[in-house]
Amino acid sequence: MTQFRTVSDIRIFAGGADRLDGHIDGLCPNKRICMVTDKGVRKLGLLDGAISALTEAGYAVMVFDDVVADPPEHIVVQGALAAKEFDAGLIIGFGGGSPMDTAKVMAHLIGCDQPIEELYGVGLAKGPSLPLLLIPTTAGTGSEVTNVAILTTGATEKKGIVADALYADRVLLDANLTMGLPKMISAATGIDAMVHAIEAYTSLPQKNPLSDSLALSALSKLKGALERVCKDGNDVEARTDMLIGSMLAGQAFSNAPCAAVHALAYPLGGFFHVPHGLSNALVLNEVMKYNLPKAETYYGEIADYLRLGTQGANLLDEMARLKDATHVPQTLAEVNIKPDAIPMMAEDAMTKDRLLMNNPRVMTYDAVTKIYENIAK
Ligand SMILES: [Fe+2]
Incomplete structure (x- = not known):
């Protein structure tokens, strides 16, 4: 059986946040709203138009802006x-992935009586949630349409809550909110979105026709738009395509989960606070190289769809070209991670069973170590 779930109400409207009162119909009968964000987003003034529109329409608004990257559990509580x-x-x-993930879990905690420590894992968050609207201000995580929230428990450990109870009731994609994103953030988050689509397309055993179709559409939108937004951050059409592509990839991987690229990426964030994208x-490239013998057909199908050629290697070449063109760092040394951290990161990556089980090729500790060594400097 194939089951596919996603958010049922998705609105795409550049400038929509400034008229937010028109996009919460039916969601908030008591007219009291909690907006969840971080101090960076707030300082940029991105929330201002939305707050004015809501207060002028008679809503009482509180802002919780204590969210930080890799949100710690205690802040969510x-x-x-x-x-x-x-x-x-x-x-x-x-905001980005962290405020949206925090908001998802907050809505669930308020809506039911489950203690947070019982929620980690797959399908364990049950019961009603408070109505939830998600508005991304970066194009990459796809978190607005996923049923996943990643929190930090303890000092560095990240744990995931995966449950349909976390799906939002509505999503608003407003490209105006992403216009000021610096080039490096646009590039890294855009590549993250492409990874979501690639990993969904090769995801075993949950690969399914709907996720496949969304992953391909996502990649064709993102491939064109990524370089355009890096050249001109104010290109509203390219910014909208990035948001749509990122959202399509999110719908895909929410139903055909990510794999080894994410498993190997998490220790970089957990130990060294390297941003997720x-x-x-x-x-990315080294994991794809490792996967190629088992993923040749899938990578080849993606390459063919994107008119890059029909070989899996064509997709690898294109991803390498995009990384070069957008000037994202290419080595661990460039993000100040020393080679002596590799064993610790490899051990941590091997604990990400939730992700590794979806990889098209079985990942071993030795393979993970080699991948990190190949990108060390
Ligand atoms: Fe991701």
């Missing part, structure tokens, strides 16, 4: 308590 005390009827996640870009 703190946010949920604050929103509950405010009697919020709607949670709006506004950049971590994926760093390990």
Whole structure:
């Protein structure tokens, strides 16, 4: 049986956040809203138009802006308590992956009585959630349409909550919010979105026709738009294509989960705080090279769809070219990770069973070590 799930209401509207009161119909009868974001997004003023539109329309708005990258569990719990005390009827996640993931878990914690420590794993978050609207301000994570939230528990350990209860009720894609993104963030998050699509297309055993179709559409949007936004950050059409591509990839990997690229990328974020998109870009080519003998057919099909040729190697060449063209760092040395950290990272990567089980080729500790060594400098 193939089952495919996604968010049922997706709105694409450049400028929509400034008229947010028109996009929460039916979601918030008590007119009390908690917006979840981080201080960076708030300082950029991205929230201002939305808050004005909501308050002018008679909504009471509280802003929880304590979210940080790789959100720690205690901050999510703190946010949920604050929103509950405010009697919020709607949670709006506004920002990149971290605010959106935080908002998903907050909505669930407020909507039911499950303690957070019972939620980690697959399908363990059950019961009702508070209504949830997600508005991404970067194009990459696809978190707005996934049923996954990644939190940091303890000092460095990251744990995932994967459950249909985390799907948002509505998503708003507003390209205007992504216009000011620096080139490096646009490039790294865009490559992350491409990785989501590639890994969904090769995901075993949950690969399915709907995810395949979305992954291919995502890659064709992202491939064209990535270089355009790196050349001209104010190209609203390219920014919209990036958001749509990232969202399509999110729909794909939410139903055909990611694999070894993500498993090997996580230790870079967990131990060294390398941003998620950049971590994926760093390990991408070497993981694809390792996978190629088992993924030749799938990579070849993607290459063919993108008119790059019909060989798997054509896709690898294109991803390497895109990394060069967008000037993302290519080695661990460039992000200040020394070779002596490789055994620790390899051990950590091997614990990511949730991801490694989907990889088209079985990943071993030795293979992971070799991949890290090949990108060391
Ligand atoms: Fe990712």
